[in-house]
Every structure is written in structure tokens, then in C-alpha cells.
Amino acid sequence: MPLQGGVVQRGSGIGAQAAGNSTVRSADARNLVQVMLDGLPAKRLDRDTARAGMPSYASLSNAELAAIANFARTRWGGQPGDISAAKVQSLRVDR
Numbered sequence: 001m002p003l004q005g006g007v008v009q010r011g012s013g014i015g016a017q018a019a020g021n022s023t024v025r026s027a028d029a030r031n032l033v034q035v036m037l038d039g040l041p042a043k044r045l046d047r048d049t050a051r052a053g054m055p056s057y058a059s060l061s062n063a064e065l066a067a068i069a070n071f072a073r074t075r076w077g078g079q080p081g082d083i084s085a086a087k088v089q090s091l092r093v094d095r
């Protein structure tokens with residue numbers, strides 16, 4: 001599963017370790033919010049290995065996305081939970 005506090009799910013090819021992840025730890029929340037808005041494409045790494053993609057969460061509200069970002073940042077990132085709904089809105093494109 002994605003965004004796990006301390007556990008990396010091995011062998012599944014999906015998921016990122018949240019604790020210590022540089023996107024979660026960054027003082028600048030732009031990448032974290034952007035990855036929720038846009039998702040991530042699935043990738044083929046080599047002939048035998050692929051990486052699952054991440055779905056977009058753009059259908060959630062700005063307030064919901066801000067709450068998730070703040071949870072991840074305070075719980076795993078050692079950052080303040082200071083992401084506002086307005087900040088999320090400012091990172092939405094074409095809206």
C-alpha cells in the first residue's frame with residue numbers, strides 16, 4: 001500500500017515509504033500536493049521490472065487534500081501542518 005509510515009511493502013512493486021521520503025519531508029509542500037493532484041505514471045524499469053503508478057486525487061476537495069498533506073507532513077515529515085486549502089488551490093492547474 002502507498003504511504004506507509006515505517007513499512008516498505010517488498011516485492012509488490014507498488015508503494016513508497018513515507019517516513020523519511022524526501023517529498024514528505026520537504027519544507028516546500030509543492031511536490032507532495034502535486035503528486036496527489038496529478039498522480040504518478042506507471043514505469044517500466046527494465047524488461048522484468050515495472051513500477052505501479054499512483055492515481056490522481058484531484059477529485060478530492062482542497063480542504064481534504066490539505067488535511068492529508070498535513071497529516072503526512074506532521075506524522076512522517078517533521079514539518080508543520082501548515083498547508084491551507086488555498087495553497088492546494090494555487091497548485092491546481094486549469095482550474
Ligand code: HEM
Pocket residue numbers: 002003013014015016021022023024031032035036040043051052053054055057068069072
Ligand atoms: C492520497 C493519499 C496519498 C498520498 C498523500 C500519496 C503520496 C505519495 C508520495 C509523497 C509519493 C512519493 C513521491 C516522490 O517520491 O516524489 C508517492 C508515491 C507513490 N504512490 Fe502515492 N500517495 C497516496 C495514495 C496512493 C495510492 C492510493 C496509491 C496506489 C493505488 C499510490 C501509489 C503510489 C506509488 C506506486 C508510488 C511510487 C511511484 C514511483 O516511485 O514510481 N499512492 N505517493
